[in-house]
Amino acid sequence: MSIKIDILGVGISAPGIPDWNGLRAVLDGEPLSSEHELPQTSLLSPRERRRAPATVRLSFAAAEQACAMAEISPDRPAAVFSSAMGDAELADYMCRTLAECSQPLSPTRFHNSVHNAAAGYWSIGTGAFADVTAVSGWNDSAVAGLIEASTRAATGSGPVLLVVYDDYGQGPLTRVWPVRQPFSAALLISAPSTKNHSLAHLALRASNARNQHPDLPAALLERMADNPAARLLPLLALLAGTGPAAITMAAECGSGLHIEKIRA
Amino acid sequence: MTVTCAAGAGLDAIRRSLYAQASGLRANDFADCNLSTWIGRVDGVERVPIAPSMRDYECRNNRLALLGLEQDGFAARVASVRKRFGAERVACVLGTSTAGIEQSEQAYRQPEHSNRFGSRLAHNPHTSTRFVAETLGLAGPVMTISTACSSSAKVFASAARLIDAGLADAAVVGGVDSLCLSVLHGxxxxxxxxxxxxxxxxxxxxxxxxxxxxxxxxLESDPSNSIGRLLGWGETSDAWHMAAPHPEGRGAISAMQTALASAGLEPAEVDHINCHGTATPMNDRIEAGALRHVFGTPPPAVSTKAWTGHTLGAAGIVESVFSLLAITDQRIPASLNCVEPERDWSDFILRQARPASVRIVLSNSFGFGGSNCSLLFGAP
Incomplete structure (x- = not known):
């Protein structure tokens, strides 16, 4: 039994990859730079932008691109924010502040430390009353997010935004979170419909097979090894390619997905 | 089903606490924490041994998870489910908010002992889901929901979707959250x-x-020995504030209404409500207003948090089990410590436990980030 979904929009933001066209250029052989200019979101008020943690800016950059490409207002879709670690910077802040006992925790930084902070700010910023959820699968966060978003799209009534993101580590916490390059990517997913202008039509089924995908440029493989969110790259390459193709996104723990691109 | 919390490890111990009106709360005695408060600490978590093969998962959250799996024959029950469907067809979807951060809190306090940092498998939101999936030998989709205090309510919806979509035939759902300095001080x-x-x-x-x-x-579709049925659910966002609920309870109202609509039920068909009921001045007032809006005159409603404390990412599963116990036992517990209810708006809160015909229960869980989840459970 497979799940069938349409991909209506894509977004990506990472060092050297400012957007979808940037990724296509790298896939076509352009060199990958380390420059990362994160755009400022227009969805939050200046006050909220000051209060929001760094994961908001990182995840929103990809999410807004995917909504724009799909021509879907950001407040409409249900949304799934998937991240291996959540906010490593705030985890470092809290552990450090608690260890030093020198000052009380900042209430704002504490409530921003929840794993669903980016999801919460997305609901606040877009005015979305639909469900905006937050998941994690550690190294399997890309495929876990895709499973949650595609089962929602297949069993629900509307489009679903998937945002997969993880930021770099800092402080002593780099011992458990050594990620060096931030990465975020987003997909706008819907149940199949002839009315959709879809980028691709996919069939997904659970699979416990190993990772399988065509060769990617070495620089992108490095990103996949560095940051769990970048493990979405084989799927993005599948979407960028022409013609039918199939990949397997394996999970380290539990089942992953076999993904077949049936048509563009 | 099973729960381990301050009110008891396993259903028999919890029933004894419920029947004896015995709260599991105690004056704060959490290690290295001098806050003047009461906590719902589970006895003996520190001493639960993690098997050598699972050392990389060493943290308080996973010790608590293991203690929980040992109660009520739960691990054996899962083994039979795994045998029936095959490991690859059984998913594992758990909620948490704290996960293994306590391990890193300790490491930062002893910088000379950098080896006190857990492995990369301990301090991350997914640690306990992976630990439980590996302990139980599950090989279907493995996923963590971490939406603060609604986390382990939402696992029921996510797992039901996995089964509906054909990615699994059954799922272990639940939640694990452990006390740590971050949440106490936060x-x-x-x-x-x-x-x-x-x-x-x-x-x-x-x-x-x-x-x-x-x-x-x-969770499985059409089981033969069902304890209860998941009739419907509603998941919504407040679009309001990170730490404060919408002042008119807009997201809470739509979560309850969505749950009722998805179950095809009228409000009058609900026999009992397990509220989010955190005991903060604002939560309880807004939730009571939302209940009035949806139900008019709500059925007997309780908060069970005076037995357990607010278990955050585990609150959803704890209160789902309490809801199912009300159906199994045909008895509604009292809303412990509600001595003088707010005269104007909390008169429907039940202050005395009583036997009752309970066929349908609503359980509410609301979290930071404006994340709301209402679940409807029914008799099998």
Whole structure:
């Protein structure tokens, strides 16, 4: 039994990859730079932008691109924010502040430390009353997010935004979170419909097979090894390619997905 | 199903506490924490041994998870489900908010002992889901929901979708959240913590008590020995504030209405409500208003947090199990510590336990980030 979904929009933001066209250029052989200019979101008020943690800016950059490409207002879709670690910077802040006992925790930084902070700010910023959820699968966060978003799209009534993101580590916490390059990517997913202008039509089924995908440029493989969110790259390459193709996104723990691109 | 929380390890111990009106809360005695408050700590978590093969998962959250799996024959029950469907067809979907951060808190306090940092498998939101999936030998989709205090309510919806979509035939759902300095001091910084035992819906309530718990259930379609049925659910966002609920309870109202619509039920068909009921002045007032809006005259409603403390990412599973116990036992517990209910708006809060015909129960869980989840459970 497979799940069938349409991909209506894509977004990506990472060092050297400012957007979808940037990724296509790298896939076509352009060199990958380390420059990362994160755009400022227009969805939050200046006050909220000051209060929001760094994961908001990182995840929103990809999410807004995917909504724009799909021509879907950001407040409409249900949304799934998937991240291996959540906010490593705030985890470092809290552990450090608690260890030093020198000052009380900042209430704002504490409530921003929840794993669903980016999801919460997305609901606040877009005015979305639909469900905006937050998941994690550690190294399997890309495929876990895709499973949650595609089962929602297949069993629900509307489009679903998937945002997969993880930021770099800092402080002593780099011992458990050594990620060096931030990465975020987003997909706008819907149940199949002839009315959709879809980028691709996919069939997904659970699979416990190993990772399988065509060769990617070495620089992108490095990103996949560095940051769990970048493990979405084989799927993005599948979407960028022409013609039918199939990949397997394996999970380290539990089942992953076999993904077949049936048509563009 | 099973739950381990301050009110007891396993259903028999919890039933004894419920019947004896015995709260599991105690004056704060959490290690290295001098806050004046009450907590719902689970006895003996520190001493639960992690098997050598699972050393990389060493942290308080996973010790608590293991203690929880050992109760009520739960692991054996899952083994039979695994045998029936095959490991690859059984998913594992758990909720948490704290996960293994306590391990890193300890490491930062002893910088000379950098080896006190857990492995990369300990401090991350997914640690306990992976630990439980590996312990139980599950090989279907493995996923963590971490939406603060609605986390382990939402696992029921996510797992039901996995089964509906054909990615699994059954799922272990639940949640694990453990006490740590981050949440004790963090909620204190937000001025949401009470110095006394919490008093949900009471006129003099003045904040919550933090707690810890591990709870699990097996979800499958059309089981032969069902304890209860998941009739419907509603998941919504407030689009309002990171730490404060919408003032008119807009997201809470739509979560309950969505749950009722998805179950095809009228409000009058609900027999009992297990509220989010944290005992903060604002949560209880807004939730009671939302209940009035949806139900008019709500059925007997309780908060069970004065038994357990607010177990955050585990609150959803704890209160789902309490809801199912009300159906199994045909008995509604009292809303403990609600001595003087708010006269104008909390008169429907049940202050005395009573036998009752309970066929349909609503359980509410609301979290930071404006994340709301209402679940409807029914008799099998």
């Amino acid at each position: 909620f204190n910084s937000l001025e949401l913590v009470s110095q006394q035992p919490c008093r949900p819906f009471d006129r003099d309530r003045n904040g919550l008590n933090l707690g810890e718990a591990a709870g699990f259930a097996v």
